[in-house]
Structures are given as structure tokens and as C-alpha cells.
Amino acid sequence: MYVDESGDNGHSKYGSQHYILSGIIVSEDDWQESLNRMKSFRKYLKDTYGLLIRTELHAAELIRVSKIEEYRKIHKSQRINILKEFIRQIPDYWTKVKLMGTEHIYFF
Numbered sequence: 001m002y003v004d005e006s007g008d009n010g011h012s013k014y015g016s017q018h019y020i021l022s023g024i025i026v027s028e029d030d031w032q033e034s035l036n037r038m039k040s041f042r043k044y045l046k047d048t049y050g051l052l053i054r055t056e057l058h059a060a061e062l063i064r065v066s067k068i069e070e071y072r073k074i075h076k077s078q079r080i081n082i083l084k085e086f087i088r089q090i091p092d093y094w095t096k097v098k099l100m101g102t103e104h105i106y107f108f
Contacts, residue, residue, distance in 0.1 A: 001025045030096050037093045045082060049074050059083055 003023040007016040026034050045051040055070045062079040065071045071079060 024094065024097055026094060026097050030094075034094050034097075041086070041089060041093070049078055049082060051082070057082075057086060 001023050003021065005019065005021045007019040008014060039053075042053045046053050050073060052070055055068065058068060060066075061068045061071055062083045063076075065079075074082075
């Protein structure tokens, strides 16, 4: 299971309006196949956009670069294309997963 959060849980004076906790559960039987698909996509990004394979994919940074310097080498329209391509391919990467949000569990 991979879990990630977005925003701040509101326990500090810098809390954000929204806090989202989500996760993806991949069966160990499907893990290697899913990992291979993701590696192929990362290689595609390197070959097409020059994005280093180990550079984290971070949606907010792809839209508005703040911390990830590697993104500054890629034009904004191309960064948006990376985000669109990734979103379109999500169902292909993980064909049998459970997605968990803060209030719901989704099965694909």
C-alpha cells in the first residue's frame, strides 16, 4: 500500500482549507507487472522530455514549479502534457487495485 497526503490537517496555524489522505493498494500478485508498467512510463518521460527517472512526479509542481529544479528544464505546456499522460494511463498501470480516500474505498 502506498499512502500520500495533500494539504495540512489543520492542527497548526498554517492549516490549509482541504486535507486529503489517499492510498493505493496493489496485490503482491500484481505488484511486479504494475511496477514494470510504471518503469516503462518513466523511461518514456526520460526519452521524450528528458525528465530523470528518479525525479518525483508531483502534480502541483508540474503545474507551478516551486521546489523540484528538474522541472524548470521542461516548458510548462510539456509539464501539463506529462500530467495528462500520466492521468490517462493510470487504469493501465494498476488494473486490479483498491484506491482509498479519506472517506471512501474505490475498487477497480
